[in-house]
Amino acid sequence: MARRVIAPQAFLAELPMFKALDEATLARLAAATTARRLARGERLFSKGDAATAMYVVVHGEIRLIARSPVRGERLTGVVGAGRSFGEPVMFLERPALVDAEAAGDALVLQLPKEAVFAEIERSPRFARRIVASLSQRVESLVLELERQALGSGRARLIDYLVRRAGHHPGSRLVTLPATKAAIASQLNLTPEHFSRLLHELAAAGLLQVEGRRINVPDVERLAGSER
Secondary structure (H helix, E strand, C coil), rough: CCCCCCCCCHHHHHCCCCCCCCHHHHHHHHCCEEEEEEEEEEEEEECCCCCEEEEEEECCEEEEEEEEEEEEEEEEEEEECCCCEEEHHHHHCCCCCCEEEECCCCEEEEHHHHHCCCCCCHHHHHHHHHHHHHHHHHHHHHHHHHHHHHCCHHHHHHHHHHHHCCCCCCCCCEEECHHHHHHHHHCCCCCHHHHHHHHHHCCCCCCCCCCCEEEECCCCHHHHCCC
């Protein structure tokens, strides 16, 4: 099947960070943009790499993973279509703190640092959009920390699965974007505790687990099982 052609300017114009920018600004940013197609597991950048760009996901998901000899693999975030990442370390001009790799086939737009910095200098509106986007990122991190601090491990796992399912009624298939050990670490669970909770939820008829594929027969029932 032929790959869909992406028009960077039209795509960027629909995203909150770039919306309402004038045509000239969008045209300059789009002209500097590079499209990166990634296969499942392919790495976009690694921890320690120079932060030379920010990225916007067109389709697919990019998982951000911290790896260390002590803690092993820890999933720190998953970036889906229409969302950006890489800005904080780019602005700080520090090396990347995590590995970024495709959870499945993905298409990412790469906006080089020089082009972004030039437009911030040129366009106060774009600078405000960047500040708003980073502020929303901080707010999301605070909410994520609150989720991890409150409730049992079971509650955190259910909340994670319901959010991945998108709060839709009825049956949904959730594909875990990383290894179970990495997601367990993100939820402040041991891999053993994570596996035990999956088994308990499956035994209760709330889940059907096949590797990383988890079928949720009734999302509302799963969401209400901790009330």
